[in-house]
Amino acid sequence: xxxxxxxxxxxxxxxxxxxxxxxxxxxxxxxxxxxxxxxxxxxxxxxxxxxxxxxxxxxxxxxxxxxxxxxxxxxxxxxxxxxxxxxxxxxxxxxxxxxxxxxxxxxxxxxxxxxxxxxxxxxxxxxxxxxxxxxxxxxxxxxxxxxxxxxxxxxxxxxxxxxxxxxxxxxxxxxxxxxxxxxxxxxxxxxxxxxxxxxxxxxxxxxxxxxxxxxxxxxxxxxxxxxxxxxxxxxxxxxxxxxxxxxxxxxxxxxxxxxxxxxxxxxxxxxxxxxxxxxxxxxxxxxxxxxxxxxxxxxxxxxxxxxxxxxxxxxxxxxxxxxxxxxxxxxxxxxxxxxxxxxxxxxxxxxxxxxxxxx
Amino acid sequence: xxxxxxxxxxxxxxxxxxxxxxxxxxxxxxxxxxxxxxxxxxxxxxxxxxxxxxxxxxxxxxxxxxxxxxxxxxxxxxxxxxxxxxxxxxxxxxxxxxxxxxxxxxxxxxxxxxx
Numbered sequence: 001x002x003x004x005x006x007x008x009x010x011x012x013x014x015x016x017x018x019x020x021x022x023x024x025x026x027x028x029x030x031x032x033x034x035x036x037x038x039x040x041x042x043x044x045x046x047x048x049x050x051x052x053x054x055x056x057x058x059x060x061x062x063x064x065x066x067x068x069x070x071x072x073x074x075x076x077x078x079x080x081x082x083x084x085x086x087x088x089x090x091x092x093x094x095x096x097x098x099x100x101x102x103x104x105x106x107x108x109x110x111x112x113x114x115x116x117x118x119x120x121x122x123x124x125x126x127x128x129x130x131x132x133x134x135x136x137x138x139x140x141x142x143x144x145x146x147x148x149x150x151x152x153x154x155x156x157x158x159x160x161x162x163x164x165x166x167x168x169x170x171x172x173x174x175x176x177x178x179x180x181x182x183x184x185x186x187x188x189x190x191x192x193x194x195x196x197x198x199x200x201x202x203x204x205x206x207x208x209x210x211x212x213x214x215x216x217x218x219x220x221x222x223x224x225x226x227x228x229x230x231x232x233x234x235x236x237x238x239x240x241x242x243x244x245x246x247x248x249x250x251x252x253x254x255x256x257x258x259x260x261x262x263x264x265x266x267x268x269x270x271x272x273x274x275x276x277x278x279x280x281x282x283x284x285x286x287x288x289x290x291x292x293x294x295x296x297x298x299x300x301x302x303x304x305x306x307x308x309x310x311x312x313x314x315x316x317x318x319x320x321x322x323x324x325x326x327x328x329x330x331x332x333x334x335x336x337x338x339x340x341x342x343x344x345x346x347x348x349x350x351x352x353x354x355x356x357x358x359x
Numbered sequence: 360x361x362x363x364x365x366x367x368x369x370x371x372x373x374x375x376x377x378x379x380x381x382x383x384x385x386x387x388x389x390x391x392x393x394x395x396x397x398x399x400x401x402x403x404x405x406x407x408x409x410x411x412x413x414x415x416x417x418x419x420x421x422x423x424x425x426x427x428x429x430x431x432x433x434x435x436x437x438x439x440x441x442x443x444x445x446x447x448x449x450x451x452x453x454x455x456x457x458x459x460x461x462x463x464x465x466x467x468x469x470x471x472x473x474x
Contacts, residue, residue, distance in 0.1 A: 035455060037457075037461075038437075038461065038462070039460070039461050039462035039463040039464070040463060042462040042464055044464075044469060044470075046470070047470055209385065209387050210387075210432070210433075210434070211433065212387055212388050212432070212434035214389075225407075225409075225410070227410075229410065230410055291364075292364060293364050293366075293390075293403075293405060293412065293414060295412065302389070304389060304390045304405065306390075306392050306403075316394070317392075317394045317395075319390075319394070321389065321391075321392070321438070325438065326389070326434070329433060329434035329437070330434070358462075
């Protein structure tokens, strides 16, 4: 047996946009174990729910993370709406789906850029983020903010999109779709990319289930689980199937995210085609009393929001189980047996969001 | 609105057999949530199989020991360490146990109800 050594990885590393640390146990250049550490930027946002009115707290939920901001606002609002028995107007449900799917496009393009950067493929990185700018600009036009959108509120949404804006969004989606096709070809067919991703970081289907993987990480191991299939919001009126891949490796995770980009384009187009006229929010009376666990599909996977109200304007508890919290244990498993040089790319393939995890 | 939550109240003695049963029936552990209640902490363990979700819940009073489920569900370690560090739940035999250093914060059990 080769001599074992421990190599610290992170919390500051060129490939990590946010701090996470791993103690890598190596035998020569092969990783045989890893112990993850987080906690460098823990903010305790959950406990603020006891000090902020449950309607004000939406603004805090949105700030848990920049990439998943819209989804966090939505998840929190939907959980409170379920406790209070509020029926959100249908137009608001469609608008929420449009913005959340735009967030998914934003997130997946960001991830593709980061992956290209980790591979040392600078031009691919810059092209991915150039295309991503278009969706950020569209956020700016439709919500007034590129990163934090503040569109969700308990009882509906705060902003509407008129028909000319929806038409402009359709044109932008068409542009983005055209622009990413050559990038997709490079990600999926280029020899250099394939040599770094294929056959590395394999997560078997049974392990993915046992270790609690979620989102593209789970679906790339062949598990058909996408919370949008529950039909929350306007998803019940839209047609979609979970995108899966059976390879279970880094390449499979890349394939799933790329296919989900096109799925999001289709969902936005369908939602715009079906969006009804009407109100965008309903008045909210009283305070939440009761509890609810709610699941939504964030770009990085299933997120679970728990709220517990006591009949006052302050909630007793808000809890968010983020996708990255669930994907760290499977990451540790995928690292076993890989080469030290592959570790940065493998960490990226779970699309870690430490900001969410350190809420 | 989403489906009705399936939350099942159990006592501490029923807890471990319930978790073992979930594992043998191939349920996926999806979340562990600690909530402060009078005199203790309410622990909720949620599982998914397909699109079904089920939550088992019990209250750990005072310093009552709660056995870690990391021997059954290894992925529970982050959330168990979190419940221990933030709420002060006395969860034993977590593997790996971060000894209250998962989150690098100075205050002890910041989310625990102060008397």
